[in-house]
Amino acid sequence: MSVTRRDFLAAGLVGVGAGVIVPPILAKGVFAAGIDGIHNNRVLVVVQLAGGNDGLNTVVPYADPAYAASRPTVGVRPESVLHLDAQVGLNPALPKLKSLYEAGQMAIVQGVGYDKPTYSHFENLYVWEYADPQRRQRDGWLGTLLGKQLDSQGHPLAGCALGEATTPPELRAGNATVSVIQSAKGYTVQGGPGRQATAPLLYSRTPGIYGALFDQALGTAESGMKVLADGAASYKPAAQYAATGVAPAANTLGSALQLTAQLIATEPSVKICHVVLGGFDTHQQESTRQTTLLAELDTAISAFMQDIAAHGQADRVVLMTWSEFGRRIKENGSAGTDHGAAAPLFIVGKPVKGGLYGEQPSLTSTVDSGNLKFTVDFRSVYQTLIRDWLQGDAGAVLGASYPELPMFTSQSPVFNPA
């Protein structure tokens, strides 16, 4: 059974009572505006590095004496850095990303952050997820994009969170439909036709403040199950998503990105995908922890790029990474680093004009006693991706305009269906 926008509308309108207090977020899908927005075949994949990835140990300013001085224990040794230029280089755990950089398919934006930063995980998550340093917005930036410009195409798989079991706040919005698929294998109603027939019966016209949300969740699940079943027959992974063994272990970034590749290759309605890799809050024993995580990131992203290229999708997919903050310049006494501010991020894909963007922040002229001062507002990155990549209306999402980063050439092919 495929659930359309119309079905959601019908379900929502019947299911709610008089004077009912309905958080619109719960009734998402009910009030679809039907605004015509983006009509091309471009895809954005967002990789969240949760916990606050240490930017200074990811893109290392190895030539700056202040770097080694601030990090006698956790600093990356200059001789092991993968040089990008005479100033900065990648962490040695990122050799495959280095190759993508050399192939001109990876943009590194340095010094990304915002003015007057906070140092709390949750406040920063809010800032980045809602694209609002004032933390007043109520819809996630990708949710807003979906609801206002993409979701109007009416497919529940336009926005997907993959390898996760709950909806990431970035994708939440009053009128955005999101499919959350933890694993393809578990995304099914078990127990045979009887159970499969009962589930949609239970989740139809459900009243109460959770009613529309419940009904929509089951509706998107029903659509997604069909797409996955159809896709499984035609998609075979064409890359190694894990360092060892053929298949990535369950619940890893590799398995999530492989599922992302399958959906992109088999379902043209998929537009925004979100995956997450956690564990970056390295207050302690940073070197081992971050190296392991960066190696996983390196393998998974490069496999994903290889896989979508093998499936003929490379021209229409761009991937970005982000993390809620970078870390303090000076290491702490626990062989780790505390919460910090600005950090670099990666934008990867064949359509990207590779290279270094933005300025590396100074390690000596700092903010809030020893934190990096941002040189690129994170909303510049969002605007570049919305406007120059997805060809959408960035102002409608961000509420203001920010300088763009020239990483998409006008020659990037756009497919506009008739």
Place this chain on the structure above:
Amino acid sequence: MKLPQIRLSRRQALSVAAGGALGGAAVYFGIEELGGSTAAAINTASGWRSPLNERRALAAHLLRRAGFAYSPADLDAAAALSYNDLVDKVVSEQAQPLTAPADVTNHTSLAQAWYTHMATTQAQFPERMSLFWHGVLTSDYREAGRFPFVYQQNLLYRSAGLKDLRTLLASVTRDPLMMRYLTLDASTATAPNENYARELMELFTLGPGNYTEDDVRESARALSGLRIVLYDANGSRITAPKYSASDKQRYTDQINQLVKAGASYRGTLVSRLHDTGTKKLLGHSGNLGADDVIDILLAQPACAPFLTRRAMTFFASPAPSDADVNTVATQFRDSRYDLRTLMRAIFRSSAFTAPSNYRSLMRSPTDYMVATMRVLGRPSLVTTAARAALGMDQVLYDPPNVAGWPSNAGWVSSSSLLSRINFATAATTKLTGAPDAGAAVATQLDNVLSPGTTAALTAAHTESDRWFALLASPEFQLK
């Protein structure tokens, strides 16, 4: 259709976010109008026909929220009491001891032991409280390594979770799992680690906006120098068994023997690692230490409302009003932060008992699975539950981040809903000895059903089918 919206204040929205939703999920409300043929069934502000003006239904409402689930006999006994007497009875329940897992250093066995305890104990309320604290003062099992730290934290929230907040915070500041999780055990005078100091203020006592970055740095200094040490049952410091990679079993046996004889690891102050200088915190200054920090935070006007809101969001209403929070918070603070007083005030508040509050909360995955085991009388489902927890995104002692678990709408997604439905299938396979499903519709769902659930129950042919429809229904996901 454009709808009017009631905005929550910034303060409320932040508290909701800090409470774990973190998304826009519960941040604002709108109002919708009635439509269609379901009007007769839906006539309260909760969207469901609310039975909460009936004594029996109100008792069931309390038992679902203060505990997990109940048998028909439990409900009969509860409904025989006046509501206030029932609240007093529930709130005064004393925790029953957890049956220790065979290996106290194994987090998976501990999680199963806790599921079993939640599914079988006669004192459900203290377990519900432990689950609440596990979400607020949360920690990750990975930090335990080869130590019995998850087990110890589980015991701590059961023993201190219903005392007073000061005792609880003083204990959790010295709890090994917490110390490792928020790296307090690595903080020294020369390099104070801010991790615990920050979350103590942001997530455990005050909430954002009620302290400065300087306060974080200063309290980190005051909290420096705590280290994890092993004590025997009499409180004497003892030498920990030596770990040897080549003889893990011997080490594990020794730890288990010690812990089961009453030994425990605790944080203790190592003076040479502690910053003895003057610290300035929220208007106080002096050679402050860990307990001084806690006392200063408890004296802040933001503390009682902040924790009251977290508790009310968990137990009473997805977005309690400022007025309701303040009424309860005043009683909480006036009782010197007595946690049973807090809970009694919440359960007696109109924010809890109002008819419009019917089914306003979503059962968390743990709650849903434990309730299922209890209503079916199948505690043997714990191994299935431990596996299913991953698909619902609530593996015990593996929270998504330091803010703990999502809540309410944050639990709903296409993926997690399928996992709940599939758990209901597993729970009703080879069903024997379960109570009558038809009677359970009255006992467990108050006979308040959506048209869809009514249709599914009508179409069911067997007891297994009927129980599946009941357990997989939206009604049973709510409380």
